[in-house]
Structure formats: structure tokens, C-alpha cells
Amino acid sequence: MLRTTTRAESGLREVTDAQKSDTLFVRSVEKAMSVLAAFHHADGPLSLGEIAQRTGTDRSAAQRMVHTLRTLGYIERDPQGNGFLPGIRILDHTLDALRLNPLVRFATPVLLELRKSVRERVDLSLFDDLRVLYALRLQTKRENFYATLVGHSVPTFCSSGGWAIMSKLPDEQVRDILERSDRAPFTPHTMTDIDEILQNVEETREKGYSLVLGQILSGEIVAGFPVLNAQGEPVGAIHIAGSMSEWSSDDYINHVVPLGLEAARAISYY
Known part of the structure; x- marks a missing residue:
């Protein structure tokens, strides 16, 4: 089947168990980033259940992560009330990545x-x-x-x-x-x-x-x-x-x- 996606996957982004067991590795940061990454292949807003499924976490953990990221401006509610979308503050980091x-x-x-x-x-x-x-x-x-x-x-x-x-x-x-x-x-x-x-x-x-x-x-x-x-x-x-x-x-x-x-x-x- 032919594809139309415009996002390809990198082969270097899988974190190994050994890397996760490193004392410097912060699991809560990994979980927060996985919530943001849940939108990579989304075609529209995601529900809390969809975010939990895509991140491999339970609904309660996903809810806490989404709430925290909403408070910080990195996730926002869809104006139509259909779920969640990435927040505009992510664009601050896009600017930093490009300008630096x-x-x-x-x-x-x-x-x-x-x-x-x-x-x-x-x-x-x-x-x-x-x-x-x-x-x-x-x-x-x-x-x-x-x-x-x-x-x-x-x-x-x-x-x-x-x-x-x-x-x-x-x-x-x-x-x-x-x-x-x-x-x-x-x-x-x-x-x-x-x-x-x-x-x-x-x-x-x-x-x-x-x-x-x-x-x-x-x-x-x-x-x-x-x-x-x-x-x-x-x-x-x-x-x-x-x-x-x-x-x-x-x-x-x-x-x-x-x-x-x-x-x-x-x-x-x-």
C-alpha cells in the first residue's frame, strides 16, 4: 500500500533498558515527552484515552501528565471540546532550535x-x-x-x-x-x-x-x-x-x- 505520510521515523530514538536504568535518567521527563510525542501521527485532537493508549500509560497517569502540561502551556483543549492539542508554547522551542x-x-x-x-x-x-x-x-x-x-x-x-x-x-x-x-x-x-x-x-x-x-x-x-x-x-x-x-x-x-x-x-x- 502506498503511503502519504510526511513524517518519517528516525532509527536512533529507541531508548534501551540500559539507558533507562542509568541513575541520571529521569523517568518523569521521559513520560512527559511521550505525551507530547503522542501527537506525532495524530490527524486531529486526541482524547485522554487515546493519549494513554499511545503513551502506554494508564488513564490516571496520562491525566496527571496532561494536566501538568496544560498548566505549563504545552497542551491545550481543542476549541471544539473534542480533546487535546499541542499548545503554542511548543513554538518557543521550535524557534530556539532553529535560531541556535x-x-x-x-x-x-x-x-x-x-x-x-x-x-x-x-x-x-x-x-x-x-x-x-x-x-x-x-x-x-x-x-x-x-x-x-x-x-x-x-x-x-x-x-x-x-x-x-x-x-x-x-x-x-x-x-x-x-x-x-x-x-x-x-x-x-x-x-x-x-x-x-x-x-x-x-x-x-x-x-x-x-x-x-x-x-x-x-x-x-x-x-x-x-x-x-x-x-x-x-x-x-x-x-x-x-x-x-x-x-x-x-x-x-x-x-x-x-x-x-x-x-x-x-x-x-x-
């Missing part, structure tokens, strides 16, 4: 100029193991609501940024990422075969950029460019997304690739 991230701060003016030049959507994603997480989304003429939001993520195995990032990783690490990914398709064109993906990662390594056609959204053409830190490790990627109804592959490459490579070089080794 050195790559986001350094990349923003470069990507604003890139968007003016290519006149297509420009995104900056951050590498998070099995997924890439959008930290900047600079829109153009045709976008839907979800394409405007930071925080959305897509799997590393089938995204332009993911291929660009994997092209800068050792082969054994790339294979490990692919084997741990669920590799469920988003469109009929999504590559799910490991050997086929590895071949495209190798081509990306040789060219210095990736090009994906309809991997996550049908009819979308996206070029990806790896972004490296001071140690030469891939930490993110630039994505430039256009429509296959407006561009041939060759024309798109000629239009965006030189500018994308230049931008990636400008913000790498920050």
Missing part, C-alpha cells in the same frame, strides 16, 4: 538567494539516521499546506537529500541504513530494492548531486546536494524541487544543478 542551530543560521541567507535564482522550492534538511528532517522550506508558486511546514521529514532511503547524504557515507553505513529502513513506497516509482538504491547512491557520489523523479510525490523532480560539517561529515542536504510537467530532466539539471552545487559548497564546512 549554526547550520540553519548560516544557510538561510544563501538559500534565500538560491530560491530567487532557481525560482523553485528550496529546502534544507538535517540528517537524522533513517530520515531527513526539514529545517527550512522556501516556497514558490505552487505549494500545499504540508509543504510549507518545517519539521516534516521523509525517509533517507528514497529522498533526494537522503541520496545526497548517503553518497558521503561509507558503503557499509549506507547499507545499514537501507536494511533498517522499512522501504515502503510513497508512489509507484519509489525505489525499494537495496541494490537499485545503492546504484543510485553511487551515481550521486560520482556526480556530486542526486536527481529523483516521483519518489515521494508523483510528478515531482528534485535535485539534492549534500551539506558537510567542518569534519567533512554529511549533516544535511539542500533540496530543489520542481514539477515534471514543466521540466525535462536535462533542462532541470542545467537550470538548478550548478546553482545548487555552489550553494552547498558555500554552506559546507561551516
Whole structure:
């Protein structure tokens, strides 16, 4: 079955029993964060019972956590009275994460100029193991609501940024990422075969950029460019997304690739 979700899961977020038994690990903080994480795949307000089920706690414990988080402004009642929603104070932390991230701060003016030049959507994603997480989304003429939001993520195995990032990783690490990914398709064109993906990662390594056609959204053409830190490790990627109804592959490459490579070089080794 094809997927339409725009939130992928990272493979590095499972806390082990050994980590939980550490004397420095605070279980109450874990529980509070699990309540906030319960909304990750919600399509609307959650009832107290749904929050308890998603967090694996009993209703009484969930009620205490929700009450505390409501008091602090991190959860609020749905105006229609249908349950609970994340509160606006969470946005304070989103702002902090973006404004204090050195790559986001350094990349923003470069990507604003890139968007003016290519006149297509420009995104900056951050590498998070099995997924890439959008930290900047600079829109153009045709976008839907979800394409405007930071925080959305897509799997590393089938995204332009993911291929660009994997092209800068050792082969054994790339294979490990692919084997741990669920590799469920988003469109009929999504590559799910490991050997086929590895071949495209190798081509990306040789060219210095990736090009994906309809991997996550049908009819979308996206070029990806790896972004490296001071140690030469891939930490993110630039994505430039256009429509296959407006561009041939060759024309798109000629239009965006030189500018994308230049931008990636400008913000790498920050």
C-alpha cells in the first residue's frame, strides 16, 4: 500500500533498558515527552484515552501528565471540546532550535538567494539516521499546506537529500541504513530494492548531486546536494524541487544543478 505520510521515523530514538536504568535518567521527563510525542501521527485532537493508549500509560497517569502540561502551556483543549492539542508554547522551542542551530543560521541567507535564482522550492534538511528532517522550506508558486511546514521529514532511503547524504557515507553505513529502513513506497516509482538504491547512491557520489523523479510525490523532480560539517561529515542536504510537467530532466539539471552545487559548497564546512 502506498503511503502519504510526511513524517518519517528516525532509527536512533529507541531508548534501551540500559539507558533507562542509568541513575541520571529521569523517568518523569521521559513520560512527559511521550505525551507530547503522542501527537506525532495524530490527524486531529486526541482524547485522554487515546493519549494513554499511545503513551502506554494508564488513564490516571496520562491525566496527571496532561494536566501538568496544560498548566505549563504545552497542551491545550481543542476549541471544539473534542480533546487535546499541542499548545503554542511548543513554538518557543521550535524557534530556539532553529535560531541556535549554526547550520540553519548560516544557510538561510544563501538559500534565500538560491530560491530567487532557481525560482523553485528550496529546502534544507538535517540528517537524522533513517530520515531527513526539514529545517527550512522556501516556497514558490505552487505549494500545499504540508509543504510549507518545517519539521516534516521523509525517509533517507528514497529522498533526494537522503541520496545526497548517503553518497558521503561509507558503503557499509549506507547499507545499514537501507536494511533498517522499512522501504515502503510513497508512489509507484519509489525505489525499494537495496541494490537499485545503492546504484543510485553511487551515481550521486560520482556526480556530486542526486536527481529523483516521483519518489515521494508523483510528478515531482528534485535535485539534492549534500551539506558537510567542518569534519567533512554529511549533516544535511539542500533540496530543489520542481514539477515534471514543466521540466525535462536535462533542462532541470542545467537550470538548478550548478546553482545548487555552489550553494552547498558555500554552506559546507561551516
